[in-house]
Amino acid sequence: xxxxxxxxxxxxxxxxxxxxxxxxxxxxxxxxxxxxxxxxxxxxxxxxxxxxxxxxxxxxxxxxxxxxxxxxxxxxxxxxxxxxxxxxxxxxxxxxxxxxxxxxxxxxxxxxxxxxxxxxxxxxxxxxxxxxxxxxxxxxxxxxxxxxxxxxxxxxxxxxxxxxxx
Amino acid sequence: xxxxxxxxxxxxxxxxxxxxxxxxxxxxxxxxxxxxxxxxxxxxxxxxxxxxxxxxxxxxxxxxxxxxxxxxxxxxxxxxxxxxxxxxxxxxxxxxxxxxxxxxxxxxxxxxxxxxxxxxxxxxxxxxxxxxxxxxxxxxxxxxxxxxxxxxxxxxxxxxxxxxxxxxxxxxxxxxxxxxxxxxxxxxxxxxxxxxxxxxxxxxxxxxxxxxxxxxxxxxxxxxxxxxxxxxxxxxxxxxxxxxxxxxxxxxxxxxxxxxxxxxxxxxxxxxxxxxx
Numbered sequence: 001x002x003x004x005x006x007x008x009x010x011x012x013x014x015x016x017x018x019x020x021x022x023x024x025x026x027x028x029x030x031x032x033x034x035x036x037x038x039x040x041x042x043x044x045x046x047x048x049x050x051x052x053x054x055x056x057x058x059x060x061x062x063x064x065x066x067x068x069x070x071x072x073x074x075x076x077x078x079x080x081x082x083x084x085x086x087x088x089x090x091x092x093x094x095x096x097x098x099x100x101x102x103x104x105x106x107x108x109x110x111x112x113x114x115x116x117x118x119x120x121x122x123x124x125x126x127x128x129x130x131x132x133x134x135x136x137x138x139x140x141x142x143x144x145x146x147x148x149x150x151x152x153x154x155x156x157x158x159x160x161x162x163x164x165x166x
Numbered sequence: 167x168x169x170x171x172x173x174x175x176x177x178x179x180x181x182x183x184x185x186x187x188x189x190x191x192x193x194x195x196x197x198x199x200x201x202x203x204x205x206x207x208x209x210x211x212x213x214x215x216x217x218x219x220x221x222x223x224x225x226x227x228x229x230x231x232x233x234x235x236x237x238x239x240x241x242x243x244x245x246x247x248x249x250x251x252x253x254x255x256x257x258x259x260x261x262x263x264x265x266x267x268x269x270x271x272x273x274x275x276x277x278x279x280x281x282x283x284x285x286x287x288x289x290x291x292x293x294x295x296x297x298x299x300x301x302x303x304x305x306x307x308x309x310x311x312x313x314x315x316x317x318x319x320x321x322x323x324x325x326x327x328x329x330x331x332x333x334x335x336x337x338x339x340x341x342x343x344x345x346x347x348x349x350x351x352x353x354x355x356x357x358x359x360x361x362x363x364x365x366x367x368x369x370x371x372x373x374x375x376x377x378x379x380x381x382x383x384x385x386x387x388x389x390x391x392x393x394x395x396x397x398x399x400x401x402x403x404x405x406x407x408x409x410x411x412x413x414x415x416x417x418x419x420x421x422x423x424x425x426x427x428x429x430x431x432x433x434x435x436x437x438x439x440x441x442x443x
């Protein structure tokens with residue numbers, strides 16, 4: 001009976017483009033796995049109940065809560081974290097805009113912000129400020145008051161749109 | 167805090183999932199999108215669960231046209247409910263509801279079946295499917311059965327589901343010609359649980375009104391519905407405020423929720439009649 005349920009689960013996945021195999025505890029969430037087993041500390045474990053967004057990672061192309069996804073559920077998945085998007089220069093413009101616009105102070109929320117923003121921007125076009133705010137409503141920042149973050153996102157959306165049309 | 171889990175098993179098909187539920191001897195928890203369950207486990211509101219992960223069961227995902235109804239697989243994610251053409255055409259209330267459920271990252275994983283099986287009285291989907299008069303499809307060791315939504319919700323986080331049963335799909339009657347479906351709610355911030363919310367469905371056969379965050383489970387506001395059927399909007403507001411029994415908590419007092427209920431009903435009626443203010 002109980003042998004049908006496992007304390008440790010073997011998972012095969014790719015993380016930031018690299019194949020990974022691991023044996024994870026049944027109750028471990030994805031962010032603890034990334035941080036503690038793989039040393040990828042970009043995604044932060046903060047509220048751990050889905051409210052703050054600091055844990056946001058990309059699973060199979062979509063931004064999700066790393067704290068509300070069990071590592072055991074990642075088998076076969078394609079995971080990207082802020083480290084991977086940084087190393088591949090995929091979000092260099094966004095990171096530079098955050099710096100230029102003072103869109104971060106302590107930086108704790110920033111990896112989650114970047115992952116959430118990138119999902120919005122990947123849909124193309126220039127979202128208006130209300131859409132940007134709504135998309136980021138699940139990512140808390142206690143430093144900036146959000147205005148500078150929205151500025152940064154808007155400027156990158158415009159720049160990317162200009163690049164496409166020019 | 168960190169979750170304390172008894173064990174994990176990934177179901178390979180529906181029958182395997184049922185077998186796992188039976189083997190767990192009452193300790194099983196069905197894991198779908200995990201957007202409420204994993205949060206509850208992380209906070210240790212739930213410990214020692216034997217998790218039956220059904221999230222890979224592709225047969226429980228997607229929306230199909232069944233003639234007079236649409237059938238929504240239990241594992242259909244919020245983001246897919248919102249984007250589905252059949253849902254938008256025939257049950258627009260559900261697509262509208264998705265916009266106010268939590269945040270984009272949560273809507274990318276949360277499932278409609280999970281939301282209904284959890285039966286959180288503050289959630290949108292339970293109130294919506296009750297207003298729409300849905301039928302729920304359930305699979306257990308004795309085979310499949312259907313449950314009318316009016317019988318499904320049995321109290322605070324309680325449903326008619328047996329411990330060895332899995333909610334597999336939801337059938338929604340297609341909207342009639344001229345039917346209107348409206349969701350109104352009040353939240354302090356985008357994505358928060360609503361202080362109170364209201365669903366209004368207007369059909370040829372009459373009005374259906376349900377509320378969220380005003381009681382232990384979504385219920386039909388039958389007195390208000392009867393008044394609306396008579397065209398008595400002021401009477402419906404008075405009746406609605408009288409027939410609900412909202413809680414007082416840190417977010418809002420019962421008195422305030424009762425007040426909001428009437429305001430929401432008026433807004434919903436205005437929206438239906440095109441007189442939005």
